[in-house]
Amino acid sequence: MTAAVASARRRRLGVDLAGSINLIGSLIKYFSVAFALPVVVALWYGETPWPFLVGGAITAVFGGMLELVSVGKERIGAREGYLVVSVLWLLVAAACALPYLIADEPQLSRPIDAYFEAMSGASTTGASVLVDIEGLNHSLAMWRQFTAWLGGLGVIVLAVAVLQRLRIGGRHLLQAEAPGPELDSLAETVRATARQFILLYVALTVAEIAALSIVGWTGLDDRMSFYEAVGHSFSTIATAGFSTQARSIEPFAAATQWVIVVFMILAGTNFALMYRAVLRRTPRPFARDEEFRVYMFFVVAGSAIVCAELLSENIFHGAAAVRHAVFNAVSMMTTTGFASADFNQWTALTALTLVALMFVSASAGSTSGSIKVVRHVVIYKVLRRELEQTLHPELVSPLRINRRVLDERAVRSVIAFALIYVGTFALGTLALLLDVARTDVSVSAFDAIAASASAIGNVGPGFGLAGPMGSFAPYSDFAKGVLVTLMWLGRLEIIPVAVLLTRSYWRN
């Protein structure tokens, strides 16, 4: 009888719950493999591998159990995708938090702090509640960097394989331009596309590790050991911004900073575009791509504004001003969140510019977060058309990106996404401000705005206490909860989660 009731209920439900749980379970199970890397690091440095072995075991067992309780070969469809993606990120973050708790790291001993740090990694945000990052041992610090890299990997798969199919924010029609014939044959399936991009992701990481190692070996930067090279490469390509140093990239030499600038820009570039350029061995796709050109424009414009201000306010001089302006503008824009200097101490104009760049962000199809350049381009074109049509009501003008006509439905969902993004950001700010009024943490209105923008945009640092050299540690537990939620929402581009909140999602 109970079985009949259960099956009747299941039939009334529009979502295949068992199938979703099954898939989540099996993905979590595979995720446990990731714990192998910190174990190796721990053994190499003579540290204890137990936090990772235990964490990995718990993860594997938990995933396996989820699989077991939902036996059956349910096939999941697009509808279940929203649920799987949303829950998966929460659970992966939980798995990432396990070693912090098991290792009994004093700075992360409270579950909310451990979860904040883990979600910050898994969502490639790079915000931290740590005050003394150098206090972590090698394996735990590397695990922190690695979670960010894994998050970025997930994002790439999410971006190319999932969000596109779920038609999030008009993304399905925004993939740069139609892949060329060579690419078509290679990318017949989503799986193949995902594999190509993962390959590119790994290649970029290896390239950065090599570049940074060379900087270290040639003595251009004495601090850049192989360990640091790996750790920072993980964090750069994922556009996360975790550093093994409390003062981020500041202690490293100029050469290191420039190398990281290049890789941040690459990490913020559409992977489909990069793949095409690599495949055809020509940089021409970049020059032709509308989004890439606007992206470059903002990199230059943002850097120029910051640079001019740094020079005129005598904060830095000459080459240093250029370097710090470019580094921090690119870092904020690509939603990485590294800092080459404490921009918290700069002027109001630089602060505003950097926060504005968080909203500009980088390209679709990259690991960066936030709204993304292509959506800004679409919105700009929509507005221009609206103005034009007030003068010429009969004008028929389809919107084009890279000469391809955009479907009006995609245009609408881009606008909807931008609105929902800004709305969520505003709500987040409000929640932080209400919390500030309740507690006595010294957070200004601008700091709250920056923190909310930074979290939902998966950038990392904010201003004030939570500046690039500071930490979110002083924030209340409630505020940390708000920020964790924002990071999670931002990473999934909000809509999958928002869809779960609608009644019709659950109805048959």
Add this chain to the structure above:
Amino acid sequence: MRIIVLGAGQVGTTIVEALHDEHDVTVVDMHAERLSTLAHRFDVRVVEGNGTSRRVLQEAGVARADLMIACTSRDEANIVAALFVKKLAPETQTIVRTTDVEYLEIWRERLLEVDFIVSSELETAHAVSHVIGVPAARQTDVFANGQVQIVEFDVEEQADPEVVGPALRDARIPRDAKVAAIIRGGEMRLPRGDERILPGDRIIVIGSPQAAREWSEIMAGRSQRVEDVVIFGAGRIGTAVARLLLDEGLGVRIIEADRERALVVAEELSGARVYNATGIDPEFLDRERIDAAKAAVFAMRDDPKNYYAATLAKLHGVELTIAIVHDSVSMEVFERAGVDIAINPRALTAEEIVRFAHDPRTQQVAMLEGDRYEILDITVRDSSALVNTPFRELPMTGSLIGAIVRNGTAIFPRGDDVLLPGDRAILFAESSRVHDVEKAL
């Protein structure tokens, strides 16, 4: 010559009218009444039936025919008939009328086994463009079905400095194009490597359509053209006209009453401004300042509607009105009633077909600068002394070969290429030298 004409509609009738005196013509059509009208007017044999049927084609005498002209209003029927004829009687030449430019493109790529294809749309578009005349880039003539274009430019200050100014050997000249002549102060200069193109010159370029477009861009420089043409009706003809005018660097506005169609055209032609409007709303015409247009083309389906819209546009101050007419009777009505130019696509198509039918090796000749220079289309004789001579060794005699058409394909020769017997050389020459050139080839 024995000629079979498929289709006794307007195009067919015009063709029969032109050919029946000198040739032995058989007309095939599915409608008996059309055939009897035709048989009544001209001395032709008629066969009733479907031109795509083997029995009908054999009955029409395809085996002994020299030429088959498929000019029904149905593209596919025309093509099927022509392909069929090639199999039944390989010696018979075939001409196909199409309303779809795409078939023309396919044919140019030699994917259709047809000797000659005429597209009504393209013929019409060329006629319209000819009437409007683009001042900075005058398209003087088109050879080999549009594969070779001869374009004349008045070089202005805003032209691309990478081409205008430096010596020709350093200038960034588009591929598949040759500067045939530079005319400066009334004197022609042959474009040697050390010669330069300068503002104020008039140049003549022979090249592929793509190269001609690139040249237009080079000549236009960064300055935007203000002139525009308004096209009423975005059917096949309207779209073909729009595309050609856009290619020639003109601004194009299209007015289409059907919303879906307007959207399709707007998506297809990114350079055009498309309006979803009827075109007969006076308020709309005023608001969009229709009088600012250099010309208006009326390409809607209905002749009376075109007539009404053209008259209205005239009232609103459009200087040049060009109407596409579908009924041959309308021609006269239109021109009498104040429409500046009436163009009948069917008549154009028939003319073009007749031209080919009369003599497939017609030498097209165009005059430039009054009659001082000529563009010639000469077929190279077997006995020409210049056969097998590399181009760089050809004598410079005040003439220049811009392109050769070999087996129907245009080649834009480089220094190593050689002339072969049977090549059609498209060349530019001073009129006084034409005789020598003809003799040499």
